[in-house]
Amino acid sequence: MTTPLTAPQFPEWPQYDDAERTALVRALEQGQWWRMGGGEVDAFEREFAAFHGGGHALAVTNGTHALELALQVLGVGPGDEVIVPAFTFISSSQAAQRLGATAVPVDVDLGTYNLDPAAAEAAITPRTKAIMPVHMAGQIADLDALGKISERTGVPLLQDAAHAHGAEWRGRKVGELGSVAAFSFQNGKLMTAGEGGLVLFADEEGRDHGFLRHSCGRPPTDIRYLHATSGSNFRLNEFSASVLRAQLARLGSQVETRERRAALLAPLLAAVPGVVPQSRDERATRVPHYMAMFRVPGIGEERRNALVAELVRRGLPAFVVFRAVYRTNGFWETGAPALSVDELAERNPNTELIHSEGIWLHHRTLLADEDAVRAIPGIIAAALESV
Ligand SMILES: *Cc1c(COP(=O)(O)O)cnc(C)c1O
Numbered sequence: 001m002t003t004p005l006t007a008p009q010f011p012e013w014p015q016y017d018d019a020e021r022t023a024l025v026r027a028l029e030q031g032q033w034w035r036m037g038g039g040e041v042d043a044f045e046r047e048f049a050a051f052h053g054g055g056h057a058l059a060v061t062n063g064t065h066a067l068e069l070a071l072q073v074l075g076v077g078p079g080d081e082v083i084v085p086a087f088t089f090i091s092s093s094q095a096a097q098r099l100g101a102t103a104v105p106v107d108v109d110l111g112t113y114n115l116d117p118a119a120a121e122a123a124i125t126p127r128t129k130a131i132m133p134v135h136m137a138g139q140i141a142d143l144d145a146l147g148k149i150s151e152r153t154g155v156p157l158l159q160d161a162a163h164a165h166g167a168e169w170r171g172r173k174v175g176e177l178g179s180v181a182a183f184s185f186q187n188g189k190l191m192t193a194g195e196g197g198l199v200l201f202a203d204e205e206g207r208d209h210g211f212l213r214h215s216c217g218r219p220p221t222d223i224r225y226l227h228a229t230s231g232s233n234f235r236l237n238e239f240s241a242s243v244l245r246a247q248l249a250r251l252g253s254q255v256e257t258r259e260r261r262a263a264l265l266a267p268l269l270a271a272v273p274g275v276v277p278q279s280r281d282e283r284a285t286r287v288p289h290y291m292a293m294f295r296v297p298g299i300g301e302e303r304r305n306a307l308v309a310e311l312v313r314r315g316l317p318a319f320v321v322f323r324a325v326y327r328t329n330g331f332w333e334t335g336a337p338a339l340s341v342d343e344l345a346e347r348n349p350n351t352e353l354i355h356s357e358g359i360w361l362h363h364r365t366l367l368a369d370e371d372a373v374r375a376i377p378g379i380i381a382a383a384l385e386s387v
Pocket of ligand 1: 062063064065088089091092134160162163183184185186195196197
């Protein structure tokens, strides 16, 4: 390959400046580096909840633990079932499986890649203890329909909001949506301290329960080792929280930039022959754009993989999408339904297509200047012709 490549410039991720530097030194000089002695985790929780319109925040070690803890507070345990999208990052199902529950994969919408409410309702059994919509790439799942199903059946929702920092649904922020939501601050996420997570509870009771479980069952003021519940140590440290406060302060303007760039990219991407971008639900009034996703219908998994390699060669930070959860070995180790892969594939036709035809671009592409964003569709069109 000797084709000269003039790749557009995309900003690096993660981003930081003197705000993070100052924050880290501030945490250091407190002299107490865990949440029980310092003030950074407490302040971060207050600021994160305020930014998301309310709710009761509990910071934790990572997004996977956030899901696990939230499910535990919802009462999920051995023998229970949790409905998860078949198309998601594996943590959604793993969190349920770690608690001894069965993860029940349900199909997603072929446009939005979000949990299909009718399919979710059809999968409810007397053992179902939670429904976990994932806000794929930052677009809130259909919480109108899912909320009604939850009310009708009494099965609570747990929002996997690992992609949805700063998202809004019909003008309402995540903290105003009435159900518990779990966030991730892993290195690639929309705000990050390398690792980290947070559960946004709808009520203080849930947060208090979560606090006990995330701190070995120990009440906040305990000095006598009176462990009130079982639990584990999911506490976030002060350094991470200090960095996350600085990251949160930058989130709003970054979301605005990505919304503007996404509005520029969407019609150009849709005009590339063979490309079908993830569609936007018009009720999603603010999308933070964790990824720019699209499908190439009919391409097949092997050629899709070659296309991603070609996009990377041409300077685009492109990736294959998540695998259908049931098409990983990890899914089958514990807490899988009594169905075969083929049976699950038959029940999840949209997931099957996205799994083999989907591609995503890193959100830093949407923080680039307009010229770089305008160059993306041309790169994809050229790459498609060469694979
Ligand atoms: C990243 C991610 C998680 C887990 O977050 P970690 O902080 O990496 O544990 C959960 N769900 C989804 C959909 C994710 O993308």
